[in-house]
Amino acid sequence: MRTVKRHRERLVLVGNGMAAIRTVEELLARDPERHDITVIGAEPHPNYNRILLSSVLAGEKTLDEIVINPRSWYGERGIALVTGAPVAAIDRVAKTVAIAGGDAIPYDKLLLATGSKPLAPPVPGLGLPGVRAFRDIGDVAAMIEAARTGRRAVVIGGGLLGLEAAWGLKRRGMSVAVVHLMPSLMERQLDPAAGELLRRDLDARGIAFFTDGQTEEILGSERAEGVRLADGREVPADLVVLAIGIRPNIDLARGAGLAINRGIKVGDDLRTSDPDIYAVGECIEHNGQVFGLVAPIWEQAKVCGARLAGDEAAAYVPPPVFTSLKITGVDVFSAGALAAADAADDEITLHDAKRGVYKKIILREHKIVGAVLYGSVADGPWYVQLMREETEVAAFRDQLVFGRAFAERAGAPVPRIDVAAMADGEQVCGCNGVSKGAICRAILDKGLTSLDTVRAHTKASASCGQCTATVEAILAHLGAATGVGRDDPAICKCTEHGHDEVRRAILARRLETIAAVRQALGWKTPDGCQKCRPALNYYLLCAWPETYRDDPQSRFVNERVHANIQKDGTYSVVPRMWGGVTTPAELHAIASVAEKFNIPAVKVTGGQRIDLLGVKKEDLPGVWNDLGKAGMVSGHAYAKGLRTVKTCVGSEWCRFGTQDSTGLGIKLEKMCWGSWTPHKVKFAVSGCPRNCAEATIKDMGVVCVEAGYDILVGGNGGVDVRVTDPLVRVTSEDEVLEYAGAFMQLYREEAHYLERTAPWIARVGIAYVKKRLVEDGEGRAALHARFLRSQLFAQVDPWTERAMGADAHEFARLSEVEAV
Amino acid sequence: MTMSNNWKNIGALSNIPVRGARRLCLKHEGRPVAIFRTGEDEVFALLDECPHKKGPLSEGIISGKTVTCPLHNWVIGLEDGKAVAPDEGIAQPLSVRLVDGDIYIHLPEAVGAAA
Numbered sequence: 001m002r003t004v005k006r007h008r009e010r011l012v013l014v015g016n017g018m019a020a021i022r023t024v025e026e027l028l029a030r031d032p033e034r035h036d037i038t039v040i041g042a043e044p045h046p047n048y049n050r051i052l053l054s055s056v057l058a059g060e061k062t063l064d065e066i067v068i069n070p071r072s073w074y075g076e077r078g079i080a081l082v083t084g085a086p087v088a089a090i091d092r093v094a095k096t097v098a099i100a101g102g103d104a105i106p107y108d109k110l111l112l113a114t115g116s117k118p119l120a121p122p123v124p125g126l127g128l129p130g131v132r133a134f135r136d137i138g139d140v141a142a143m144i145e146a147a148r149t150g151r152r153a154v155v156i157g158g159g160l161l162g163l164e165a166a167w168g169l170k171r172r173g174m175s176v177a178v179v180h181l182m183p184s185l186m187e188r189q190l191d192p193a194a195g196e197l198l199r200r201d202l203d204a205r206g207i208a209f210f211t212d213g214q215t216e217e218i219l220g221s222e223r224a225e226g227v228r229l230a231d232g233r234e235v236p237a238d239l240v241v242l243a244i245g246i247r248p249n250i251d252l253a254r255g256a257g258l259a260i261n262r263g264i265k266v267g268d269d270l271r272t273s274d275p276d277i278y279a280v281g282e283c284i285e286h287n288g289q290v291f292g293l294v295a296p297i298w299e300q301a302k303v304c305g306a307r308l309a310g311d312e313a314a315a316y317v318p319p320p321v322f323t324s325l326k327i328t329g330v331d332v333f334s335a336g337a338l339a340a341a342d343a344a345d346d347e348i349t350l351h352d353a354k355r356g357v358y359k360k361i362i363l364r365e366h367k368i369v370g371a372v373l374y375g376s377v378a379d380g381p382w383y384v385q386l387m388r389e390e391t392e393v394a395a396f397r398d399q400l401v402f403g404r405a406f407a408e409r410a411g412a413p414v415p416r417i418d419v420a421a422m423a424d425g426e427q428v429c430g431c432n433g434v435s436k437g438a439i440c441r442a443i444l445d446k447g448l449t450s451l452d453t454v455r456a457h458t459k460a461s462a463s464c465g466q467c468t469a470t471v472e473a474i475l476a477h478l479g480a481a482t483g484v485g486r487d488d489p490a491i492c493k494c495t496e497h498g499h500d501e502v503r504r505a506i507l508a509r510r511l512e513t514i515a516a517v518r519q520a521l522g523w524k525t526p527d528g529c530q531k532c533r534p535a536l537n538y539y540l541l542c543a544w545p546e547t548y549r550d551d552p553q554s555r556f557v558n559e560r561v562h563a564n565i566q567k568d569g570t571y572s573v574v575p576r577m578w579g580g581v582t583t584p585a586e587l588h589a590i591a592s593v594a595e596k597f598n599i600p601a602v603k604v605t606g607g608q609r610i611d612l613l614g615v616k617k618e619d620l621p622g623v624w625n626d627l628g629k630a631g632m633v634s635g636h637a638y639a640k641g642l643r644t645v646k647t648c649v650g651s652e653w654c655r656f657g658t659q660d661s662t663g664l665g666i667k668l669e670k671m672c673w674g675s676w677t678p679h680k681v682k683f684a685v686s687g688c689p690r691n692c693a694e695a696t697i698k699d700m701g702v703v704c705v706e707a708g709y710d711i712l713v714g715g716n717g718g719v720d721v722r723v724t725d726p727l728v729r730v731t732s733e734d735e736v737l738e739y740a741g742a743f744m745q746l747y748r749e750e751a752h753y754l755e756r757t758a759p760w761i762a763r764v765g766i767a768y769v770k771k772r773l774v775e776d777g778e779g780r781a782a783l784h785a786r787f788l789r790s791q792l793f794a795q796v797d798p799w800t801e802r803a804m805g806a807d808a809h810e811f812a813r814l815s816e817v818e819a820v
Numbered sequence: 821m822t823m824s825n826n827w828k829n830i831g832a833l834s835n836i837p838v839r840g841a842r843r844l845c846l847k848h849e850g851r852p853v854a855i856f857r858t859g860e861d862e863v864f865a866l867l868d869e870c871p872h873k874k875g876p877l878s879e880g881i882i883s884g885k886t887v888t889c890p891l892h893n894w895v896i897g898l899e900d901g902k903a904v905a906p907d908e909g910i911a912q913p914l915s916v917r918l919v920d921g922d923i924y925i926h927l928p929e930a931v932g933a934a935a
């Protein structure tokens with residue numbers, strides 16, 4: 001039999017950049033046989049990742065590292081590659097393209113992907129040596145050289161490109177000034193508030209800014225020596241970088257008589273006015289829109305590739321674009337609208353100047369149309385997804401600004417990226433060529449739990465940020481498998497590991513000392529810091545109650561000294577008054593202690609007991625000794641532990657009382673005192689729903705009713721008042737005690753250090769707490785038992801110990817050794 | 821061991837817990853003095869007054885060559901007494917030496933033991 005060799009279409013590409021080659025990849029994936037492909041590029045290089053030029057300039061990557069398709073890639077696919085050869089003209093009648101000073105190359109289908117040209121301000125001096133754009137490898141090589149020889153650089157333009165150029169040059173040791181025409185930086189991507197935060201941060205990194213700065217002239221005769229601004233200011237420079245914007249590169253298309261406007265006009269099929277000529281990338285104009293970011297260009301490449309492969313249905317719909325600045329340590333994110341267009345629109349903002357966090361979300365008809373994030377950008381891609389899918393957000397509007405973790409609990413749809421369905425080899429991060437498999441390995445091997453750590457280890461989503469949502473989905477996916485929660489922030493700067501992760505490691509790998517934890521999990525600092533040391537000390541205490549030896553040097557002074565330090569360096573002493581009940585004997589003791597040590601202030605606290613304020617440190621053991629003699633122990637008013645159990649008089653005296661709230665309060669306090677917890681814990685028991693003990697704003701509250709006891713959890717007063725969630729109604733005191741012990745233990749074992757029950761329950765959800773405590777009776781009993789067990793070791797009165805001489809060095813000063 | 825008598829022996833290093841600190845009886849120009857011991861057993865001395873609001877640095881948590889003030893968490897360098905940026909200020913450092921396991925501090929005209 002004989003085979004007819006089907007005539008292959010000749011496909012010629014003008015431009016060897018990101019859009020061109022991505023389109024070829026999309027085409028080959030669909031139909032590798034259909035075309036004979038020739039790629040003609042003006043640059044002398046194979047296709048490289050232009051995005052990462054910034055990283056090359058900043059010294060974070062080498063030129064080889066940013067090549068996406070080495071020459072071998074073209075060879076293996078039978079693609080003819082011509083580099084360093086700008087196409088000079090297109091003959092649409094003869095269907096050929098002419099390479100400058102070279103031969104004509106015939107085509108059946110032509111693809112224009114000529115990108116864009118840097119704009120230059122209309123000022124004298126552009127031609128001087130030392131003036132550069134920031135667009136290709138040639139520019140970056142020149143800038144790196146200039147940084148080696150010159151000292152000062154001026155960057156004209158305070159947009160994404162300009163700032164990345166400025167940062168890169170700064171990293172290379174130049175002193176850098178940015179001249180920006182507008183009052184605020186990146187004004188196209190950021191609103192003024194975010195722009196100001198950005199300016200502040202870059203200012204702190206030593207970059208000087210001239211905003212409202214109109215460049216009038218580039219100074220210098222032989223070479224660039226600086227710039228003069230319209231207001232007369234002169235900024236000296238050995239290097240001047242032009243980064244005021246880009247213009248679609250349409251010369252060729254114009255010459256060929258194709259329909260053009262700002263860019264080469266294309267339809268949804270990405271065809272130009274000549275049906276045999278396609279165009280993609282920054283050189284095109286689609287529905288009046290031109291492009292400057294890769295996200296929409298990847299989309300164009302998909303559609304154009306499909307079209308070339310014969311899919312007549314493929315049509316281009318621009319995705320919402322978003323920007324993230326690639327300056328290490330500066331987190332900026334912006335998508336869609338920057339501000340409410342009119343009164344009908346709606347803006348939600350969160351501004352935490354202290355933490356340098358700013359979030360703004362723009363809503364139109366209950367749908368997100370824009371987001372500007374600064375300082376905390378992890379949720380950016382989620383907002384973009386809600387935009388893309390035009391999700392109704394009314395239901396979780398209030399949580400929106402706090403991000404996905406909160407909103408999903410309030411009923412936001414959980415994203416539908418089917419991670420399981422992705423092949424291991426599937427490329428997730430186009431910019432850095434990272435596959436799903438590579439990400440999974442990093443997450444599992446290195447035990448990563450946060451987006452930032454995955455970025456640090458794999459570079460996935462570290463460039464254009466477009467694949468962030470997918471990376472997060474993979475994290476969450478593995479998280480579900482490994483029990484890693486998505487919201488598990490790194491404990492502190494000393495480590496990448498989150499709280500949950502560290503706690504799991506402590507148990508799984510039997511780590512029994514702070515040093516062992518730092519060692520095993522690769523802490524970055526030798527000693528840790530004031531954030532992680534107290535946390536680790538608590539986690540170990542909670543994990544190994546029998547054996548762990550507390551590290552006083554890792555405790556905040558109040559817990560080390562067992563009293564509250566006051567602003568004048570003296571201390572306050574608050575003895576326990578079980579359930580707020582006291583006796584004449586106790587009051588006598590308190591009175592005489594106050595006189596004996598002339599303690600300046602005695603006050604009744606908001607916790608139903610008495611505070612002795614202004615005690616000198618060296619008097620503390622004496623004070624405790626006397627109080628101890630009268631049977632009083634520490635009230636732990638200083639501790640991340642059980643503070644007070646407030647009660648009301650209850651059925652004993654009150655005409656409304658339904659149960660013995662005072663007695664129950666005392667039983668609870670006796671069971672729980674002395675235990676260490678992630679943050680302080682306060683109980684209250686009210687004898688009836690009139691609730692005189694304020695049980696509804698306590699970590700755990702009990703409201704007695706005729707039928708028994710309503711147990712409420714997760715309340716607190718303080719800065720963000722939160723009312724308790726009802727947990728369960730029980731009928732006996734014993735049940736109350738079991739629930740209390742189980743609740744304490746669940747909180748102790750699962751909350752993050754310094755996370756009070758209110759934010760903890762807000763995070764994990766009351767449904768989860770019910771599942772563990774109400775629905776799972778055995779689990780509850782087990783938790784309760786573990787709590788009682790640890791109490792065996794915890795219920796030692798720290799005051800008695802110290803009155804007996806423990807930690808004596810704490811309370812005496814160093815004195816001079818008399819010479820003998 | 822001879823030293824100018826401005827150097828006071830304030831006892832053995834072992835009197836201070838590792839990564840701990842203690843306040844002196846002796847004062848410097850009437851102001852309290854803190855002695856610090858780091859994880860590497862180095863010794864430093866600063867006026868025991870945080871540059872922010874005079875918080876007692878001797879009560880802070882010590883990590884590396886820094887101490888964190890217990891009152892509002894300023895971080896102070898033990899070597900030069902300088903507050904770590906963004907905070908600004910300095911707790912005056914004083915010279916100390918370790919000689920055969922004993923700590924000596926240089927106090928020009930030290931005022932005798934005071935509470």
Ligand code: SRM
Pocket residue numbers: 564565566571572574603604605606607608609610611635636637638643644646680682697698715716717718719720756
């Ligand atoms: C002494 C007392 C005020 C008083 O004279 O009544 C007091 C004093 C302090 N409170 Fe309080 N709180 C006192 C009852 C309360 C109450 C009322 C209550 O417990 O029913 C609340 C609101 C209820 C609650 O906690 O949810 C309360 C909410 C706070 C908060 C905010 C807690 C929060 O989660 O937002 C703080 C700040 C913190 O703990 O981080 C705080 C922190 C403090 C500290 C420890 C500040 C500090 O770190 O030095 C104060 C110590 C003073 C001292 O040296 O004794 N205090 N504090 C009360 C001692 C109660 C006791 O007997 O132990």
Ligand SMILES: Cc1cc2nc3c(=O)[nH]c(=O)nc-3n(C[C@H](O)[C@H](O)[C@H](O)COP(=O)(O)OP(=O)(O)OC[C@H]3O[C@@H](n4cnc5c(N)ncnc54)[C@H](O)[C@@H]3O)c2cc1C
Pocket residue numbers: 014015016017018019020040041042043050051052053054085086087088113114115116134135136161249252280281282283291292293294295297324326463464
């Ligand atoms: C420093 C820098 C940082 C960036 N950072 C980001 C970012 O963080 N996120 C983001 O989304 N985007 C970023 N971009 C933009 C992104 O790189 C571009 O959107 C993308 O490269 C456009 O692809 P393109 O193929 O259309 O154009 P290009 O990649 O520029 O490719 C066009 C190619 O065609 C060649 N060419 C032009 N005319 C001819 C001719 N007549 N004959 C032959 N060849 C010709 C050019 O030499 C060029 O090689 C950045 C760009 C730069 C310069």
Ligand code: SF4
Pocket residue numbers: none
């Ligand atoms: S309310 Fe503020 S000032 Fe008053 S005791 Fe509580 S923490 Fe101190």
Ligand code: FES
Pocket residue numbers: 870871872873874875889890891892893894
């Ligand atoms: S007094 Fe030291 S931080 Fe405020």
